[in-house]
Amino acid sequence: MSGPLLLLDGASLWFRAYYALPDSITSPDGRSVNAVRGFTDMVATLITKFEPSRVVVCLDLDWRPEFRVRAVPTYKAHRVAADTDGTEEEVPDTLSPQVPMILNVLAATGIATAGAEGLEADDVLGTLAATESRDTTIVVTGDRDLLQVVTDDPVPVRVLYVVRGLAKAELLGPAEVAAKYGVPVDRAGEAYAELALLRGDSSDGLPGVKGVGEKTASSMLMQYGSVKNLRAAALDPSSGMAKGMRAKFAAAADYLDAALPVVQVVRDAEVSFSRDDALPAAPVDPARLDELAQDLGIANSVGRLEKALKSAAAAQSF
Known part of the structure; x- marks a missing residue:
């Protein structure tokens, strides 16, 4: 029995985790870890809920691609950091250092990340959703632009829209998008x-x-x-x-x-993966994950994630 493919919009989710929890949540040595803890808890919750067989966290390798800026110069222009040349996104000072921490937790757990040179996470999500031919696919994002990937063919692709948090998330397919936004249901x-x-x-x-x-x-x-x-x-x-x-x-x-x-999202990007997208039944590097849990002070969140992996693996065995 195969579970769904779970595609996570990395930056969208860790931004939401960052703002959902106070940055007074710190590691034993005083570093802010609110985004790390919140994101890890989100991933654990999503794995527990959907029992996926595969998971990919999709990344922005270029948050403001040149071809989009060339076409529409105002594209994301208001998000550019004031002290840069227009290539760097304005990100809270205490969030930026947490992104490598999140990636380290994912690597030690064995959860794949994926990106495409010169493209946004949206394009990675769009490509992986468009090219999937086996499993029901669930795209998890707070960006409503990705509602464009919903389809029933060749496999169901649904968007879990988490703009108001996981507790109030909406699972949307073609029928729901058509009803909510008033667009033709057949496309x-x-x-x-x-x-x-x-x-x-x-x-x-x-x-x-x-x-x-x-x-x-x-x-x-x-x-x-x-x-x-x-x-x-x-x-x-x-x-x-x-x-x-x-x-x-x-x-x-x-x-x-x-x-x-x-x-429109790109649907034929050349996507590179950090590892195979199969969700492991247990962390691939438990010693490193335990070290991170202790170093960052997120042992409870990591414990929930490990429990979620075990639960999802058990679901595949039936």
């Missing part, structure tokens, strides 16, 4: 990306089509089925589209041409 994932393109996304620095908010974008996609059809209708005098709406799409033509590849 809910693709249509969600097009909805984001039309309405814009201030968190990513995407302006959208001026005068088109989420409700209007939803209505237009439901009426025309896709951005391609919508743009064709805007150019067709016999389509019945209102003159004002035609003008909005005409004015946004350059933006629409450039921004669709920015919004």
Whole structure:
């Protein structure tokens, strides 16, 4: 019996862990470990809940890829650290040192990480979801851009949307995305990306089509089925589209041409893995994991993670 493939959006989850717990949580030598503890607990909870046979933590090897910035110069521009040349993301001072700690815990546990040169974690998640042909896939993220990966074919791909934390997480597939955001159910994932393109996304620095908010974008996609059809209708005098709406799409033509590849995740990235993605039944380096647990003061969290591995392995044996 095979469990699902669990794909975790690494930075999205450790940012949420960092802000969910006070940075007064420290190691015995005084280092902040709130993100390490929170992230480790999240992973343990997710493994316990879904009993996966495979787990991959997906990483940003470039959080602001050149091809996206070239297409839309405002892409994530507001997140650039003030004292850099535009290539470094602004991250809290006490979070940055915790990322290597998290990666060390994952390595000692035997949980795979994966990245793609020059690309974001979104693109790694998009590629691994799109190329999976065996197991039900669950993408865990707080980034709603990844709702575009939901599908039923060739395997079910679902998104566990954790923007409000694991306790209030929503598990969304094509039907749920279509109902929640008002997009065509037969192409809910693709249509969600097009909805984001039309309405814009201030968190990513995407302006959208001026005068088109989420409700209007939803209505237009439901009426025309896709951005391609919508743009064709805007150019067709016999389509019945209102003159004002035609003008909005005409004015946004350059933006629409450039921004669709920015919004869409890459689905054919060359992904590199730290190790095989099979979830071990026990830590692959127990001595190192115990050393980290004691050094960082996260023994209880590591214990929960070890228990989760054992539980998931037992579930596969039935």
